[in-house]
Amino acid sequence: xxxxxxxxxGIIVGLMFALVAMGLSLIYGVxxxxxxxxxxxxxxxxxxxxxxxxFFGIDPIFSLVLVAxxxxxxxxxxxxLLTKHIVGxxxxxxxxATFGLMVFLQAFANFLWKANIRTVNDSxxxxxxxxxxxxxxxxxxxSAAGAAVAALGFFWFLNRTETGxxxxxxxxxxxxxxxxxxxxxxxxxxxxxxxxxxVAIAGALLASHFAVYPQVGARWVLPAFVAVAIGGFGNITxxxxxxxxxxxxxxxxxxxxxxxLKNIFPYALFLLVAFFRPYGIMGSK
Amino acid sequence: MKMKQLFAVSALALTVSLxxxxxxxxxxxxxxxxxxxxxxxxxxxxxxxEAVQFAIDLINKKYDIDFPFAKxxxxxxxxxxxxxxxxxxxxxxxxxxxxxxxxxxVEEKVHILQGCFQSSVCATATQAAEKAxxxxxxxxxxxxxLTERGFKTLFSVTPTADDIARxxxxxxxxxxxxxxxKLNSLAVMHVNDNWGSSLAKAATASYKDYGYSSIKxxxxxxxxxxxxxxxxxxxxxxPDVILQASxxxxxxxxxxxYQALQxxxxxILAMGASFSTPEFINALGKLANFAFSHxxxxxxxxxxxxxxxxxxxxxxxxxxxxLWDAPARAFTATMVIADALNRAKSLSREDIIAALKxxxxxxxxxxxxxxxxxxxERGRNVLANGLITQIQDGKHVAVWPxxxxxxxxxxxIPGWDAR
Numbered sequence: 001x002x003x004x005x006x007x008x009x010g011i012i013v014g015l016m017f018a019l020v021a022m023g024l025s026l027i028y029g030v031x032x033x034x035x036x037x038x039x040x041x042x043x044x045x046x047x048x049x050x051x052x053x054x055f056f057g058i059d060p061i062f063s064l065v066l067v068a069x070x071x072x073x074x075x076x077x078x079x080x081l082l083t084k085h086i087v088g089x090x091x092x093x094x095x096x097a098t099f100g101l102m103v104f105l106q107a108f109a110n111f112l113w114k115a116n117i118r119t120v121n122d123s124x125x126x127x128x129x130x131x132x133x134x135x136x137x138x139x140x141x142x143s144a145a146g147a148a149v150a151a152l153g154f155f156w157f158l159n160r161t162e163t164g165x166x167x168x169x170x171x172x173x174x175x176x177x178x179x180x181x182x183x184x185x186x187x188x189x190x191x192x193x194x195x196x197x198x199v200a201i202a203g204a205l206l207a208s209h210f211a212v213y214p215q216v217g218a219r220w221v222l223p224a225f226v227a228v229a230i231g232g233f234g235n236i237t238x239x240x241x242x243x244x245x246x247x248x249x250x251x252x253x254x255x256x257x258x259x260x261l262k263n264i265f266p267y268a269l270f271l272l273v274a275f276f277r278p279y280g281i282m283g284s285k
Numbered sequence: 286m287k288m289k290q291l292f293a294v295s296a297l298a299l300t301v302s303l304x305x306x307x308x309x310x311x312x313x314x315x316x317x318x319x320x321x322x323x324x325x326x327x328x329x330x331x332x333x334x335e336a337v338q339f340a341i342d343l344i345n346k347k348y349d350i351d352f353p354f355a356k357x358x359x360x361x362x363x364x365x366x367x368x369x370x371x372x373x374x375x376x377x378x379x380x381x382x383x384x385x386x387x388x389x390x391v392e393e394k395v396h397i398l399q400g401c402f403q404s405s406v407c408a409t410a411t412q413a414a415e416k417a418x419x420x421x422x423x424x425x426x427x428x429x430x431l432t433e434r435g436f437k438t439l440f441s442v443t444p445t446a447d448d449i450a451r452x453x454x455x456x457x458x459x460x461x462x463x464x465x466x467k468l469n470s471l472a473v474m475h476v477n478d479n480w481g482s483s484l485a486k487a488a489t490a491s492y493k494d495y496g497y498s499s500i501k502x503x504x505x506x507x508x509x510x511x512x513x514x515x516x517x518x519x520x521x522x523x524p525d526v527i528l529q530a531s532x533x534x535x536x537x538x539x540x541x542x543y544q545a546l547q548x549x550x551x552x553i554l555a556m557g558a559s560f561s562t563p564e565f566i567n568a569l570g571k572l573a574n575f576a577f578s579h580x581x582x583x584x585x586x587x588x589x590x591x592x593x594x595x596x597x598x599x600x601x602x603x604x605x606x607x608l609w610d611a612p613a614r615a616f617t618a619t620m621v622i623a624d625a626l627n628r629a630k631s632l633s634r635e636d637i638i639a640a641l642k643x644x645x646x647x648x649x650x651x652x653x654x655x656x657x658x659x660x661x662e663r664g665r666n667v668l669a670n671g672l673i674t675q676i677q678d679g680k681h682v683a684v685w686p687x688x689x690x691x692x693x694x695x696x697x698i699p700g701w702d703a704r
Contacts, residue, residue: 002517005546009513016510107323115327117533119568128545137545209541210510211534211568215324219510219534254514260477260504262514 014247029234039217045203075196139209232280317389319400324377336612352592382406404428424618472524551697582613
């Protein structure tokens with residue numbers, strides 16, 4: 001039974017990684033840019049959720065839409081002010097730009113809010129429940145469910161709406177998309193907005209039970225990078241399943257062996273994938 | 286020609302005598318401090334920096350506090366020389382610790398170094414200091430491995446993990462006897478760095494002496510987002526007692542996981558600051574209750590140590606928070622440095638090291654619960670000890686040792702549901 005518990009815990013953690021990874025994969029797919037500041041967008045969303053709770057008493061679950069919208073707008077602003085100017089530039093320029101943004105946002109948050117850990121300590125969602133021999137933390141289950149719903153929404157938007165299809169078209173072939181009358185500049189802005197919005201939903205879901213501080217992004221985004229690499233850069237579905245796989249491998253790895261080695265398993269898996277299928281399990285050549 | 290020669294000689298004599306006069310004025314003493322103001326321990330690091338800055342002000346300026354160096358300006362034994370503080374953030378990264386220490390030694394020409402909070406950073410920074418022969422005093426890095434290397438330049442003021450494990454086991458033995466409970470199995474849950482591993486090592490070395498039949502150590506990497514796998518491992522063994530070494534966010538994640546998975550030991554005893562912070566209590570509410578912490582500072586000392594109450598007030602004015610474990614220890618390390626610099630025959634590295642070796646500060650002249658500060662040949666403070674606190678009703682109360690305990694310990698601790 002304990003193995004079932006481990007599996008479920010892995011899926012719960014994996015769903016969060018999946019949501020974070022999907023946003024990351026979208027940017028790469030559409031613009032061929034790796035956004036190193038992705039974790040910092042999540043951190044900002046967590047801080048926003050926290051401050052809305054702190055000043056207005058609104059639980060992060062209820063302010064989630066507002067936070068996602070705010071970070072969507074922020075993502076668009078970042079595109080217009082920064083990444084628009086590095087599209088098509090050298091890889092080094094792109095890396096430095098988003099890496100620099102990461103350092104800047106983290107340092108700025110550290111400066112404004114100090115490294116104090118903030119927590120939402122009376123969320124409407126708290127406690128745990130038991131099903132037979134299985135134990136679940138309610139906030140984590142709700143977060144995972146929220147992440148699953150958000151992921152489904154993401155898929156629906158990308159595959160069932162005209163804008164979503166236009167976005168995919170831009171990802172596939174920018175020139176052809178332009179020729180078909182798709183405004184690629186708007187698609188890029190949309191991609192950044194959606195990516196930031198998605199990771200903001202993850203952040204808002206976490207804010208109800210996870211500590212909020214300027215360096216929190218790295219804890220969630222590094223495994224997401226592995227998820228994207230495993231699933232295939234640019235493949236949203238791949239990123240989703242990659243996230244689930246990373247979650248399960250991490251929790252199982254930590255349970256079956258020395259937990260200090262638990263990070264080895266996702267990265268070892270990534271190395272295997274990189275060796276045998278460098279474009280990812282679901283990526284294409 | 287003769288006039289020219291006379292003029293040249295006079296000018297030379299004047300320069301030499303003026304140069305000599307300048308040399309008589311108090312020298313500036315440079316203290317290099319390495320602490321984390323970013324990274325996993327940023328919060329604790331920032332508050333520790335404030336304590337060191339305050340200690341330097343206490344030494345350099347005049348304060349009406351009954352405490353060594355408070356009422357004078359600068360170091361009396363060095364003609365009133367002031368200490369110049371050079372602080373740098375190492376972010377918890379060992380490689381940064383080494384390069385910062387090197388830069389401070391070579392470029393800033395520091396006379397002495399202090400640091401580092403994280404033992405893993407201290408490990409590399411002290412190596413750089415040892416290579417250069419520059420004295421290094423640590424008040425906050427607890428890993429015994431640091432002094433086991435037998436460095437000539439390193440002096441550790443704080444109790445180490447060995448002392449902490451000894452205090453824990455002694456306390457548990459007393460509680461077991463008092464409540465007639467036999468404690469058989471032990472687990473150590475710790476972050477997988479130098480500091481965390483030192484608790485596991487210390488506990489593994491001595492658990493049998495205290496009557497335990499089994500020990501399970503579970504270590505996790507830094508910067509985890511989740512500890513379910515680890516806690517499930519512990520749950521398989523269901524230990525009587527958990528000893529823990531975690532940083533701030535990990536501590537919160539761990540306790541939440543204990544509750545979610547219903548792991549219920551008879552006691553959880555934590556080394557270090559993370560189970561002592563207001564953030565921990567704030568984040569966990571009732572779940573924080575009954576956790577034990579080994580600490581080297583507690584409000585109860587404000588009555589027992591002269592000057593401590595005023596120092597606490599002054600620190601509160603600067604930071605908005607009262608003194609606690611890490612800042613108090615860093616403050617103490619800075620005062621140990623001042624004491625040695627004051628006594629040293631000169632500001633050469635060898636003389637400062639010789640003065641540190643002779644250190645013999647009584648506990649009453651510190652703000653910490655140590656018996657005193659006196660170093661053995663490995664640079665360890667043989668008079669270091671701590672106290673054990675428990676969170677009761679959201680407040681830390683001292684429960685051990687008996688002579689300073691404010692309240693009785695609640696043992697065994699109630700279940701997660703019964704709070």
